[in-house]
Amino acid sequence: MAEVLVLVDQVDGEVKKSTFELLTAARSLGEASAVVVGTPGTTGKVKDALASYGAAKVYAAESDDANGYLVTPKVDALATVAGQASPAAVLVSATAEGKEIAGRLAIRLGGAVLVDAVGVNADGSVDQSIFGGAFSVKSKAAKGTPVVSVRPGAVEAEQADGAAAEETVALPAADPAKAATVTGVEPVVGGDRPELTEASIVVSGGRGVGSAEKFDVVEKLADSLGAAVGASRAAVDSGYYPAQFQVGQTGKTVSPQLYVALGISGAIQHRAGMQTSKTIVAVNKDSEAPIFEIADFGVVGDLFDVAPQLTDEVAKRKG
Amino acid sequence: MTNIVVLVKQVPDTYSERKLNESDHTLDRESADAVIDEINERAVEEALKIKEAGEGEVTVLCVGPDRATDAIRKALSMGADKAVHVSDEALQGSDMVATAKVIAGALGKVDGYDLVIAGNEASDGRGGAIPAMLAEILGVPQLTHARELSLDGTTLKVDRETEDGVTHLEANLPAVVSVTEKINEPRYPSFKGIMAAKKKPVETVTVADLDVDAGELGLSGAYATVLEAAPKPPRAAGERVGDDGDGGTKVAEYLAGQKLI
Ligand SMILES: Cc1cc2nc3c(=O)[nH]c(=O)nc-3n(C[C@H](O)[C@H](O)[C@H](O)COP(=O)(O)OP(=O)(O)OC[C@H]3O[C@@H](n4cnc5c(N)ncnc54)[C@H](O)[C@@H]3O)c2cc1C
Numbered sequence: 402m403a404e405v406l407v408l409v410d411q412v413d414g415e416v417k418k419s420t421f422e423l424l425t426a427a428r429s430l431g432e433a434s435a436v437v438v439g440t441p442g443t444t445g446k447v448k449d450a451l452a453s454y455g456a457a458k459v460y461a462a463e464s465d466d467a468n469g470y471l472v473t474p475k476v477d478a479l480a481t482v483a484g485q486a487s488p489a490a491v492l493v494s495a496t497a498e499g500k501e502i503a504g505r506l507a508i509r510l511g512g513a514v515l516v517d518a519v520g521v522n523a524d525g526s527v528d529q530s531i532f533g534g535a536f537s538v539k540s541k542a543a544k545g546t547p548v549v550s551v552r553p554g555a556v557e558a559e560q561a562d563g564a565a566a567e568e569t570v571a572l573p574a575a576d577p578a579k580a581a582t583v584t585g586v587e588p589v590v591g592g593d594r595p596e597l598t599e600a601s602i603v604v605s606g607g608r609g610v611g612s613a614e615k616f617d618v619v620e621k622l623a624d625s626l627g628a629a630v631g632a633s634r635a636a637v638d639s640g641y642y643p644a645q646f647q648v649g650q651t652g653k654t655v656s657p658q659l660y661v662a663l664g665i666s667g668a669i670q671h672r673a674g675m676q677t678s679k680t681i682v683a684v685n686k687d688s689e690a691p692i693f694e695i696a697d698f699g700v701v702g703d704l705f706d707v708a709p710q711l712t713d714e715v716a717k718r719k720g
Numbered sequence: 721m722t723n724i725v726v727l728v729k730q731v732p733d734t735y736s737e738r739k740l741n742e743s744d745h746t747l748d749r750e751s752a753d754a755v756i757d758e759i760n761e762r763a764v765e766e767a768l769k770i771k772e773a774g775e776g777e778v779t780v781l782c783v784g785p786d787r788a789t790d791a792i793r794k795a796l797s798m799g800a801d802k803a804v805h806v807s808d809e810a811l812q813g814s815d816m817v818a819t820a821k822v823i824a825g826a827l828g829k830v831d832g833y834d835l836v837i838a839g840n841e842a843s844d845g846r847g848g849a850i851p852a853m854l855a856e857i858l859g860v861p862q863l864t865h866a867r868e869l870s871l872d873g874t875t876l877k878v879d880r881e882t883e884d885g886v887t888h889l890e891a892n893l894p895a896v897v898s899v900t901e902k903i904n905e906p907r908y909p910s911f912k913g914i915m916a917a918k919k920k921p922v923e924t925v926t927v928a929d930l931d932v933d934a935g936e937l938g939l940s941g942a943y944a945t946v947l948e949a950a951p952k953p954p955r956a957a958g959e960r961v962g963d964d965g966d967g968g969t970k971v972a973e974y975l976a977g978q979k980l981i
């Protein structure tokens with residue numbers, strides 16, 4: 402069975418859930434091989450987790466430089482392993498960095514880039530959802546190794562036993578004339594709420610929330626539901642909520658079981674990031690707001706009345 | 721002098737309904753209004769700021785059909801100096817690999833570029849990889865997803881913002897940069913700017929003028945092909961109620977009915 406390479410997304414030895422989704426998808430195509438790129442000692446920390454999602458092999462590409470340069474060490478590692486293993490496909494997460502890694506790797510391998518897959522099929526084709534979920538597309542590599550970025554949260558991660566046989570990969574030395582040096586990082590602090598793209602419930606606030614302080618109305622409802630918090634671009638641009646929580650065309654695409662929109666008008670660019678949610682609930686003062694066109698349940702009213710009452714009701718029902 | 725090239729793409733307006741052609745699943749460019757991608761106005765703005773802070777020239781580079789001249793003119797009317805437009809029937813249906821290679825080839829038409837500035841992600845394909853792929857082909861550093869950029873001599877510093885947080889980057893020119901929507905507010909073209917843009921030089925080239933492998937271009941040369949495409953049925957509006965003091969309770973009842981709480 403051909404190997405399928407999975408780039409492990411990890412921070413300080415903590416593996417992201419999207420990596421388990423990739424390993425699950427990889428197993429439908431062949432034998433899952435995880436590629437770990439990090440500073441010396443990283444592989445030891447992540448190996449067990451990778452084994453429990455079916456990684457047959459774990460390639461350890463460790464170097465002191467691994468985090469010192471943007472993107473290129475990961476491309477170097479994947480290209481090196483691909484050169485030895487001739488994989489059936491390479492899978493990375495469709496994050497900002499993952500898409501860049503996939504693009505560069507395709508150039509290097511003479512491969513095909515398949516962007517932002519929401520499903521990976523056994524015949525090597527992938528499903529995509531484009532124009533904010535308005536079109537479903539199936540595509541395939543016509544030639545070269547398929548390099549696929551898979552949307553986080555789109556594939557259900559399933560555990561399986563893997564041997565996780567470790568192999569060491571030598572990372573080539575980085576060339577500062579060809580790569581940007583990382584001089585500092587400020588990672589986002591996760592907090593206690595679920596990750597936006599992974600959450601089964603998302604509660605978002607828009608310009609209607611009115612201020613950063615008042616966003617606690619959104620957060621309280623989210624916490625009562627065990628949900629992630631999102632925001633419209635207008636809310637982000639007004640400084641109510643940080644940019645990494647933006648949902649929409651230029652923000653994150655979410656597809657939860659339940660999406661609650663508070664004080665969001667439902668502009669087409671916002672809908673592009675959330676209209677594939679299973680159930681949509683909207684609260685807006687304006688009965689003409691376009692969000693109601695796609696809401697399964699809408700309340701025409703003031704979010705400062707409706708949301709706190711809902712928060713209390715949810716708490717009551719939980720007992 | 722800093723020789724800056726801004727990559728500009730024309731895309732279907734996100735405010736209009738976007739479609740794919742039924743026959744070959746390529747973008748239906750006729751169905752929606754075509755505009756310069758919003759993010760590219762910010763790329764132009766950033767280039768103009770660098771130019772205005774010192775000496776420099778800003779060249780717009782666009783790969784796209786003839787009508788993409790509108791997007792080019794918009795960038796010129798903001799203040800860019802000249803443009804290179806790659807337009808060729810052979811490019812119809814090109815994938816990202818081909819686009820990146822054509823852009824790299826067309827950069828050869830710009831004498832000694834120092835800095836390439838692109839958008840971080842186009843709103844049509846949401847590929848988010850052309851700038852990185854270009855850096856790979858050119859063998860220069862990529863400083864992408866910039867929310868802040870500063871240039872001191874030939875040293876470039878960028879604050880990169882992604883879902884992972886902020887990464888501080890540094891590299892020397894030549895380099896490829898991409899910017900996010902948070903980097904600046906693009907200026908509006910002035911009347912004078914619009915008039916001046918009409919006289920600015922736009923060099924139109926075809927793939928035959930570039931050093932690229934024709935076997936990789938267009939629908940037939942693409943590494944990635946679309947097998948099927950279908951519009952999804954639009955969502956229908958569901959129930960809507962007014963808030964008579966019990967709006968929150970009604971939502972809770974609905975959610976309980978759907979077994980969501
Ligand atoms: C290229 C491009 C990309 C974009 N990308 C995104 C994106 O990624 N994400 C995104 O969200 N937008 C995006 N936009 C912006 C989008 O067009 C809208 O401007 C934005 O979504 C509006 O946000 P909003 O609904 O919060 O604000 P508004 O449109 O101002 O709506 C606020 C709503 O709140 C309601 N309201 C006010 N007070 C209350 C109250 N007390 N109770 C209840 N309701 C109240 C109002 O009736 C109104 O409907 C993009 C635009 C462009 C051009």
Ligand SMILES: Nc1ncnc2c1ncn2[C@@H]1O[C@H](COP(=O)(O)O)[C@@H](O)[C@H]1O
Nearest residue numbers: 727728783838839841842847848849850
């Ligand atoms: N056909 C094109 N012509 C010029 N620039 C392009 C083209 N395609 C992509 N770009 C540039 O690359 C950026 C990112 O695009 P993408 O990687 O396709 O999401 C865009 O914002 C443009 O700056």
